[in-house]
Amino acid sequence: MRDLSASELREILGDGPLALVSCLSFEDRSLTVAAEVASLNLIRWFCIENEDIETDITEMRQRAMCIAEQAGIEIEFLNASKRNPLILADAMMAVADGIKGEDGVRWVADITTMTHEMVLVTVAAAVELIPAWSDLTFAYNVADQYSGNDEVAHKWISRGIHEVRSVIGYPGAGSPGEPTVLVALPGFDMERIARIVEEIEPECLLVGIAKPSKDKHEWSDERNRQIAKDLLGTRNGAVFDYPALDPFAAVQAVVDATRDIDGNVLLAPLNSKISTVAVGVLAHLRPEWQVCYAPALIYNLSYATKSDCFLACTLGEMRRHVSASLGYVVGN
Amino acid sequence: MNENPFAVFTPEGLDAQKVISIFSTEMPGLGNIEQPGHAFVVGTRGSGKSILFRYLEPDCQQIVTKKTIRELPYLALYVSFRETQAQISELARFEDRHGEVFFNEHLLVLAIGARIMLRLLKNNQIEACAISQDAHDQYRELNQMLGGDTMREPADVGDALRTTATLLQASYRRAIQYVKQHAFKTDALEYKGDLFGFDDLLLPLIDFIRAALVIPDATPMLLLLDDADSLTETQTKIVNSWVARRLSSRCSLKIAAQVTAYKTTVTVYNSRIEAPHDYQEIDLSDLTTRASEKAYRSRIAGIIQRRLQTVGITRAADKYFPEDHKQKLGIEREERRLVATWEAGGGRGHRPRDDAYRYARPNYIADLGGDRKSRSKYSYSGFDQLVHISSGVTRFFLEAAADMYSQAYANAARGNKIVEIIQPSIQNEVVRDHANRQMIVDLKDLARDVEQLKGNPQQAVQLSNLIKGLGSLFEVALGDRSASERKFFSFALSEEPTNEIEEVLRLGVRYGYLFQGIIGRKEGAGRAPLFVLSRRLAPLFNLDPIGFSAYKFMTNERISFLMNDPEGARLALRRGKGRRNENQISIDFSEGESNA
Numbered sequence: 001m002r003d004l005s006a007s008e009l010r011e012i013l014g015d016g017p018l019a020l021v022s023c024l025s026f027e028d029r030s031l032t033v034a035a036e037v038a039s040l041n042l043i044r045w046f047c048i049e050n051e052d053i054e055t056d057i058t059e060m061r062q063r064a065m066c067i068a069e070q071a072g073i074e075i076e077f078l079n080a081s082k083r084n085p086l087i088l089a090d091a092m093m094a095v096a097d098g099i100k101g102e103d104g105v106r107w108v109a110d111i112t113t114m115t116h117e118m119v120l121v122t123v124a125a126a127v128e129l130i131p132a133w134s135d136l137t138f139a140y141n142v143a144d145q146y147s148g149n150d151e152v153a154h155k156w157i158s159r160g161i162h163e164v165r166s167v168i169g170y171p172g173a174g175s176p177g178e179p180t181v182l183v184a185l186p187g188f189d190m191e192r193i194a195r196i197v198e199e200i201e202p203e204c205l206l207v208g209i210a211k212p213s214k215d216k217h218e219w220s221d222e223r224n225r226q227i228a229k230d231l232l233g234t235r236n237g238a239v240f241d242y243p244a245l246d247p248f249a250a251v252q253a254v255v256d257a258t259r260d261i262d263g264n265v266l267l268a269p270l271n272s273k274i275s276t277v278a279v280g281v282l283a284h285l286r287p288e289w290q291v292c293y294a295p296a297l298i299y300n301l302s303y304a305t306k307s308d309c310f311l312a313c314t315l316g317e318m319r320r321h322v323s324a325s326l327g328y329v330v331g332n
Numbered sequence: 333m334n335e336n337p338f339a340v341f342t343p344e345g346l347d348a349q350k351v352i353s354i355f356s357t358e359m360p361g362l363g364n365i366e367q368p369g370h371a372f373v374v375g376t377r378g379s380g381k382s383i384l385f386r387y388l389e390p391d392c393q394q395i396v397t398k399k400t401i402r403e404l405p406y407l408a409l410y411v412s413f414r415e416t417q418a419q420i421s422e423l424a425r426f427e428d429r430h431g432e433v434f435f436n437e438h439l440l441v442l443a444i445g446a447r448i449m450l451r452l453l454k455n456n457q458i459e460a461c462a463i464s465q466d467a468h469d470q471y472r473e474l475n476q477m478l479g480g481d482t483m484r485e486p487a488d489v490g491d492a493l494r495t496t497a498t499l500l501q502a503s504y505r506r507a508i509q510y511v512k513q514h515a516f517k518t519d520a521l522e523y524k525g526d527l528f529g530f531d532d533l534l535l536p537l538i539d540f541i542r543a544a545l546v547i548p549d550a551t552p553m554l555l556l557l558d559d560a561d562s563l564t565e566t567q568t569k570i571v572n573s574w575v576a577r578r579l580s581s582r583c584s585l586k587i588a589a590q591v592t593a594y595k596t597t598v599t600v601y602n603s604r605i606e607a608p609h610d611y612q613e614i615d616l617s618d619l620t621t622r623a624s625e626k627a628y629r630s631r632i633a634g635i636i637q638r639r640l641q642t643v644g645i646t647r648a649a650d651k652y653f654p655e656d657h658k659q660k661l662g663i664e665r666e667e668r669r670l671v672a673t674w675e676a677g678g679g680r681g682h683r684p685r686d687d688a689y690r691y692a693r694p695n696y697i698a699d700l701g702g703d704r705k706s707r708s709k710y711s712y713s714g715f716d717q718l719v720h721i722s723s724g725v726t727r728f729f730l731e732a733a734a735d736m737y738s739q740a741y742a743n744a745a746r747g748n749k750i751v752e753i754i755q756p757s758i759q760n761e762v763v764r765d766h767a768n769r770q771m772i773v774d775l776k777d778l779a780r781d782v783e784q785l786k787g788n789p790q791q792a793v794q795l796s797n798l799i800k801g802l803g804s805l806f807e808v809a810l811g812d813r814s815a816s817e818r819k820f821f822s823f824a825l826s827e828e829p830t831n832e833i834e835e836v837l838r839l840g841v842r843y844g845y846l847f848q849g850i851i852g853r854k855e856g857a858g859r860a861p862l863f864v865l866s867r868r869l870a871p872l873f874n875l876d877p878i879g880f881s882a883y884k885f886m887t888n889e890r891i892s893f894l895m896n897d898p899e900g901a902r903l904a905l906r907r908g909k910g911r912r913n914e915n916q917i918s919i920d921f922s923e924g925e926s927n928a
Contacts (some may be wrong), residue, residue: 054789085421093516129516159792160843163419169515171420171508175501176443177450199562201342201414234341298789 001246001274004310006036009139012312013037013108019044021095022110023080023118024064026055026299029306031064032141033110038071043105045071046095048078048088048118054298080118082162082295088118089168092125099132107133111273112141117167117293119273123280124169126315133315140274140311142245143304157189160297164199170283172290174264179203181263183254185210185279187271188220189296190227196268196294197231205237206257210244210271244271245311247278248321254282255325265289274311281315281322336741337639338733340378343386344412344558348455352395354638355387356380358631360624361614362387366406368552368584370575372607374591375616376844378727381588384616385410385556388586391455401456401545406552408586409448409541414559423564425514431523433600437570438527439507441534446500448555449493449541458545459490467543471496474540477533478503479526489544496540503528530574538583556586561593566600573599575610591615592841592848617724617847629719632729645752653733655714656756659696667692680816693876694818698811707874712763713756720877721763723847723867735762767871770844794836794895799845801894801901802865803873808905810875819876822864822883823891824851829861830888836895837863845869851883860885 004012020037024030024047034045045068049061068075076098078091099105109126111119126133166172174180182202186193187210197205207228212221228239242253250271258265267289269279283291343351359380365371366388373381386392388408390401397404423439426432452458463471463486471492476482478499486492506525513521528534538553547553560571575585576599597604607613636649645652667688674684681687700707712721722729739758740751806820829837840846840863849862862883870877894901 084424086424089516090518093518096516124515165419165421168421169512171422171512173505173508175446176504177446177497177501199414201344201412203345233336234339298792 001248001311001313003142004312006308006310009033009310009312010036010040013040013106013137013139015041017041017043017105019046019099019105019107020110021046021048021078021107021122022112023048023050023114024057024060024077025050025053025113026057026060027113027304027306029141029143029304030060030110030113031067032306033108033112033139033310034064034067037108037110038067042071042073044099045073045075046078047075048080048091048114051079051081051087052083082115085117085121085165085168088121089125092121092129096125096130099130103132105132106137108137108139109133110139110141111277112139114273115293115295116270116273116276117295119276120167120269120280120283120291120293121169123277123284123315124167127281127284128169135314135316137312137314138274138277138318140272142307142309142311144307156191156300157187158192158296158299161192161195161199161294162297164196164292164294167291167293170280170289170291172264172266173288174266174290179263180266181206181258181261182266182268183208183258184268185250185254185271185275186224186227189270190220190224192270192294192296193268194227194231196292197235199294200266200292202266203236203263204261205231205235206261207231207237207239208250208253208257208271209239209241210250210275211241212244245274247272247275247313247318248325250275251278251282251322252325254279267291268293274313277313277315278318278322281318282325285322285326335643336734336737337643337645338636338730338737340727340730340734343383344410346386348389348391348395351383351386351392353642354635355383355392356631356634356638358627358634359384359387360616360627364612365586365614366554368406368581370579370585370611371587371614372594372611373586373588373614373616374594376725376847377590378725378731379616380726381616382412382558385558385586385588388554388556389455390452394456401458402547402551404551406554407542407545407547408554408556409538410451410556410558411444411447412558413562419562419564420508420511422511422514425511425517426520427566429520431520432566433570434527434529435507435523436564436566437529439504440567440570441528441530442500442504442507444555444557445534445537446497446504449497449500449537452541453490453493453497458493459488461489461545463489463492463544464546467492467540467546470536470540470543474536475499477528492544493541496537535579535582553583554586555583556588558588560587560589561595563595565595568595569598569600572597572605573601575599575605576601576603585611587611592838625724628724629716632719632722632726633715635726635730636733645750647752650715651753653713653715653718653736653754653759654756655717656711656760659711659756660714663692663696666695670695689879691813691818693878694810695813697874697876698813704807704874710874711756711760712871712877713759717877718759718763720879721867721870723864725844728868732762732766735766763868764871767869770866770868791836791839794832795840795843795845797898797901798836798891798895799840799865799869801898803869803875804902804905806865806875807873817882819879819881820884821867821875821881822862823886824860824862824883825891826860826885826887830892833888833891833895 018037018040020034020042022030022034047064064075078095080088080091109122114122126136180200180202181204182197182200183206184193184196185208209221209224209228212218240253240257242249267279267283269276269291279291283289361373362384365373373384375381389410390404390407393404394401426435471486472482474496480495480499486495503526510523510525538555542553557571560568563571571587599605605611633649636652640647640652670687670691671684673679674687679687681690697707697710700709718729718732736754736758737751739762740754741749744751802823809815809820810818812818837846841848845866847864847866849864850859851862867877
C-alpha cells in the first residue's frame, strides 16, 4: 500500500458526491481528512463523538463545524461510548435507516482517530448492515510523531484498561474448554496488550510485531519485542513479524501464524487502524474467531501529530486481498 | 538462561508435579476449603487463589495423598471464568429484558459443564475406564437432552465424557450464534433453542461425573469457580443464587474473586447472600494482625525455599536475600544505642526492645540526610524488607524475585550461571524500579490542570496527587524524632466519603496502590474503612516498610485537599514540619486550624 499525498488522496476520491464518516477527538488529525474532503463534492458528514470523552474538545468541534460550513453542509453527530459499545452500534443502525435510497454516493470512512473498536464496528456495519457501504473507502492520515518530544524510554500512548470485551459483530464461535490462542497485534501501545494478556491469560500467545518503515519509530519495535519477550517468558507462544502500515501483509502474517493452531482464536488488533480494518475483514471470513478490545483508562493527550501522508483502501480491495491470504475466492 | 525459579506461571497450565513442588501448605483456609459447604475465597490479584484451587484438583491430590481418584476425600472440578474469551458485548442487548437471566444461566452452565469435563480428561488418566450401568444411564439421558446420537454407545468413561463435552460445546455455539444476530438489532429475536439451567443440566452433569468415576456418594464434590470477578453483574447474580441454595450433599461451590471486583452479593431474586449464613469467607490477603503477618512471612519463606530447591539451591530464604551489610550494621548500632538510652531512663516504650524496633530503622533513614535524594541511599534489601514490601501478595514477591534473579543471572561470571545469592544492590534496584513502574501516570505526562480533565484521567491525577501527598506526609512523620509514632502507612475515613473521593479510592484499590480494610471508630460507634498504602511504594518516599504501622483518621476535606491541591498540600506540609503534636501527623492544612 503506497503513501498518498493530500492531492493524490483528493484525486482518488474524485469529483462525484462524497459522504464522510469520521470521529472527533482531541487530536488535530481528526479533521485532516475532513479538511481535504470538504473541498470536494461533500454532501454528508457523520461524525462519531464519544459521549464520555475525558477532555474538552469544544474547540475541535467548532473547527469541525467551520469545515462543514465551508462545504455547505451540517455535521450529523453519532454517539459512541467508551463504556457502552452498544451506543455506536445503535448509531450505525440509525445511519442505515437514514441513508436508504441514496445512490451514487461514494462513502469515505476517515479511520484516523477512530478507536480500534470503532473501526471494527464500522467494518461490521459495512459488511452486515449498510449496503451503501459495501465498497467503503477507508482513509487514514499517517502520524508524523507519537508521544510528542518525549524520550523513547518515556513515550506512552495509554495507561491501564477498563475491561476486555468482544467487539460488537465479532463474538466468535468459541468452544468452551478448548485452549485460547490470543493473537496480539500491538502498535505503539504495548502496555495495553500486556494488560489484555493479564486479563485473558491465554494458553498460547502469538505477538505480531510491526516493523516500522521509518527509523524514528524504531523505538516501538524494540520496546514491543522486549515486552513480548517478557510475556512469553511465562507463557507458550511465539513472535512473528510483518511490515508496518501494510494491512495485507499483516493479514497474511496472522493467517500464516494461525495455520496449524488448534483452539479458540482471539484477535487483539491494536496496530495501525488500516491493519485493524484488514483484521475486521479477516474475522468476517473466519467468524469462529473472536475479536476483542480493551478501552484504555487514560490516553496521552499528546498522542500523535499529523503529517502530509495518507493511506486509502476500499473494502472491496481489502476483501480480495484477505480472501487470497486465506486461499479462496470471494464474489464481489 | 536456566529456568528462573521465581517465574510466575498461570497455575491452571502447570502440571501437578510442578504445583506440588511450589505450593505452600501453610496457605490460610486450606483445611476449611476442603470441607463441604459453599465458600468464597477472596484476595487481591496474586494472593494465591488460583494456585490454591489448582492444588485441590484431583491430579494434585492423588500425588499428595497417594490415593486413587475414587479414594480421594473430595473431588474438585475446576473452571476459570478468565480463560478463553472476552465478555461478549452483544449480551448487553438482553439486559433488563425478559429471559435475560435464563439465557445467561444457559450460557454459564454449558460453558462450565464443557470445561470441567475436558479439564478432567486432560489432567487425569481416566480414559479407558469401563463405564458403569448407572453412569451409562445418566449419559444417555444427558445425551438425549443435548440432542446427541442416543444410539451410539460410549466405548469407555473417557469417550462418554468427551462426547458429552462436545455436545455441550455445540449447544454453546448455537446459543452464541443467536446472540451474534443482535449486533445491530435493538429488539430481541425469537429464541427457539434449548434453555438449560443449574438444576436440569449442571447438577446432573456433576452427578454423572460422580457415577462415571465411581466416586462414593459420601465424597463431597467441589465446584471451583475461579476469577468470578470476570462475570457480568447478571451472571454474578446467577452464581449467587446457586450459593443461596442448600446443595452441599451434591455439590459445594468454592468461588474465588478479588473482593473489590466481585460485582454484587445480590441474587436474581434480589435477596442477598451473606457470610457465614450462606457461605464461608476465606481471605487470603488479610494482613491486619501481627499473627497474619507472621504467617505470611513463614509462607513466603517456604515458597522461596521450595522454588530454590527446584533449581538445586538449598539456602534459607533470608540467606538468599541478605540485607545490605553496612546498613544492617548501622541499624544494629542504632538499636543498641536506643536500648542503652532506654536503660538510662530516656526511653518511650514499655521495654527497651520496643524502642529499638520502632525507631532504629527510621532513625537510620533520617540520618542519611535531610532531602529525599540523600535518603535514597537507603537500601531496600533483605528478606524481611522484601516480605513487607510485597504487602501480603505472594505474586508481588515472586515477580520482584524473578526480576532480581534475571539480573543476577545476567551479571554472573561466564561459565558460572548458578545464582547462589541475590546481592543487596540488585534487590534494591529492582524494588525501586518496581515502585516507579507502579504509578499509572506521572503528573508531568498530563499537561493539563485537574479541573480541565474529566472522568478517568482526572481520577488518575487525583489518585496520583493523593498517593504522593500521603507518601510525603508519611515521609515527614518518619523523620520526626519528637513523635512517639513515626511509622504511618494507612489512613481511615472519619466520615462517609464523597462520591469523588470514593471513585478515586476505588481506583487506588483496583490498581494496587491501596489495600482496603476495616477498623473500629475512635468514638466506639461503628466501623470505618481503612486504606493502607501499598508498601511496594515505600521506596518512592523512603519509608520503612517493616512492621505494624499506625494510621490516622482523615476527613473528606483533608483527603480532597491532597487530591486536588498538591502544591497547597506541599506548602502546608512544610509549614507543619515544625509542629510538635504527639497525636497528629504534622501538617498544617490551613493556618490556625488543627489537623485531621
